[in-house]
Amino acid sequence: MTYQKQTWQSYDENQTESENKANGGVITADRMNHIEDGIGAAEIGGALPRIYLEGDTSKMTGDVAVPLSFTYEDGKRTIVGTTNTKWQGDSSELWSKKNYKLKLYKDDTLSKKMKVQFKQSWDSNNSFNLRANYIDALQARNLVNAEIFRQLTVNRKSEIPVVNVADGTESPLAATFHESYAFLNYVDHVQSLTGKPAFIAFDVQANSDYVGTVTYQVEQKNNPWQKWGTVTITDGGKAHFFGSVDAVESGYTNADSDFQLALQSGTAPTGLTFSDFIVAAGKTELPYRPKPNNAIFPLYSAQAQGQVQGFPVEVFINGADNGLYTLNTEKNKQLFNMDDDNPLNIAVETDDESFTVGHLTTDTAKLDGSDFGLIVPDDVTDDIKSRFNSFLKFVNSSSDDDFKSGAFDKIDINAAIDILLWADLAIINDASCKSLIYITYNGYYWIPILYDMDSAEGLTWKGTFNGYYNMTAEIGLNKLMSRIKAAFPDKVEARWVQLRQTTFSEDNLVSQFRKFINQISPDTYANDWSLWTTPATDVNTFDYLQDILIRRVKFLDSVYSA
Structure with missing residues (x-):
């Protein structure tokens, strides 16, 4: 039984007894019993949270939002406000049961955002999606598949390049301030520099109250200073320094201090921040890029590591029962833990309806919504285009040797391997194209992420079934995925073997779906199916x-564990 909120009013002497009964002016046995049934269902935990929307929806479209009153009730609290509401999704707009995009406000003028924390582990936000999940009678695939990919992200090994002077990658940084000096000590692999030329680079950022000259030098213990430049930093300015020196044998026994960069500001360097210290063998300048030590960690701090979360609710629109939905977090800067004021925080989604260039088979993107589009920030700049096009060109046009040697420096390859494996296992449609998002926190190192995974586990975008456990998944059509599979087969197979003991175990896969589906009573499912022509309720x-999960994972054992 789905409980419908009762509305009461004073008895109207000008209406008939029947009219007063219909309008809530008379207490009837049927209404009271309905209330008792609702109380009983809530007390035994059978009721889901409810969302009530009221207002004129006649002009609402996917492009036109309309204000509606919003009420959320979960038996413990009631949240009341206004939502600026429009349809949400692409193919989902074709169905009679719509998705809705909600932007919550405290007032009906939509001037004061109402940020709500629906779950303790969620961030407060004012933007959410009401997902109808029309094609999935169980309402489970999108959120459960996202949760499983979140688990992959958490237990994934990050192979960001680390120090190895011999092949020209980065050094760690230890900063110690002494009066007017800041020493950035090169700690590891010191001896490998001895007797060799070295390339050194770093950044310096001045605070708003600092204007002055920075002299930067290379020092070796028991070896004369080797000065290579002086630069004036303006108020709030930033500069990138680079140069080469000869690292000669010093004879000093303490390797931890054997080689260091000294930055002399002339005054105590409290107004300066030094970062991205790079030391590499050789005199050739390394391609400049921000040090990727923060290239992936912001994703780990995101609410669900870049994946949507949600929970089932029942929805009523203008008093009519609209059935079962899920209230989901939205695809926005908060989802990825991004700062839209930071020009290096970029999130790109695939908008290619033709499923061609969206497979990363191009060197350039317009980023105008015809091929790819921005999630973060709002507006495209030439710099953003240049950065994303550099990623595209590397994926699409680099030689096999260059891809193999440079991929881990530009792309989170382990994230891509997880996408390859999970999209193959779950048979996720659109995973090769429209369900992929590419994000970067430093403008250089790109992390692929899966999004919108409802058309999966044998289900098509129409809610019908398109194959069996041994069918070929679409993910191989994506050029990044196909190149990774060809360049790093050992890593792909090793990750599969590892995941089969953890996230991809039959028990975990099945348990995640069971846990979600058991939140919803059979009566609630039946009520939703009776309201809409939900596809494949007898099969799905x-x-x-x-x-299909158990058969599929065992079938892929023969593919990835050969």
């Missing part, structure tokens, strides 16, 4: 999901 069952 938990038993089917369980069967």
Whole structure:
């Protein structure tokens, strides 16, 4: 039974007894029993949270939002406000049961945002999606598949390049301030520099109250200073320094201090921040880029590591039962833990409806929504285009040797391997194109992420079924994925073997779906199916999901564990 909120009013002497009963002016046995049934269902935990929307929806479209009153009730709290509401999704707009994009406000003029924390582990936000999940009778695939990919992200090894002077990658940084000097000590692999020329680079950022000259030098213990430049830093300015020196044998026994960069500001360097200290063998300048030590960690700090979260709710629009939905977090800067004021925080989604260049088979993108589009920030700049096009060109046009040698320096290859494996296992449609997002926190190192995974586990975008456990998944059409599979087969197979003991175990896969589906009572499912022409309710069952997951994962053992 789905409980519908009762509305009461004073008895109207000008209306008939029947009219007063219909309008809530008379207490009837049917209404009171309905209330008792609702109380009983709530007390035994059978009721889901409810969302009530009221207002004129006649002009609402995917492009036109309309203000509606918003009420959320979960038995413990009631949240009331206004939502600026429009349809959400692409293909989902074709269905009679719509998705809705909600932007919550405290007032009906939409001037004061209402940020809500629906779950303790969620961030407060005012933007959410009400997902109808029309094609999935179980309402489970999108959120459960996102949760499983979140698990992959958390237990994934990050192979960001680390120090190895011999092949020209980065050094760690230890900063110690002494009066007017800041010493950036090169700690590891010191001896490998001895007797060789070295390239050194770093950044310096001045605070708003600092204007002065910075002299930067290379020092070796028991070896004369080797000065290579003086630069004036303006108020709030930033500069990138680079140069080469000869690192001669010093004879000093303490390797931790054997080689260091000294930065002399002339005054105590409290107004300066030094970062991205790079030391490499050889006199050739390294291609400049921000040090990728922060290239991936902001993703780990995001609410769900870049994946949507949600929970089932029942929705009523203008008093009419609209059935079962999920209230989901939205695809925005908060999802990825990004700062839209930071020009290096970029999130790109695939908008290619033709499923061609969206497979990363191009060197350039317009980023105008015809091929790719921005999630973060709002507006495209030439710099953003240049950075994303550099990523595209490397994926699409680099030689096999260059791809193999440079991929880990530019792309989170382990994230891509997880996408390759999970999209193959779950048979995620659109995973080769429209369900992929590419993000970067430093403008250089790109992390692929999966999004919108409802058309999966045998389900098509129409809610019908398109194959069996041994079918070929679409993910191989994506050029990045196909190149990774060809260049790093050992890593792909090793990750599969590892995941089969953890996230990809039959028990974990099935348990994640069981846990979600058991939140929803059979009566609630039946009520939703009676309201809409939900596809494949007789086939799209938990038993089917369980069967295809177990068969699929065992089938892929023969593919990835050969």
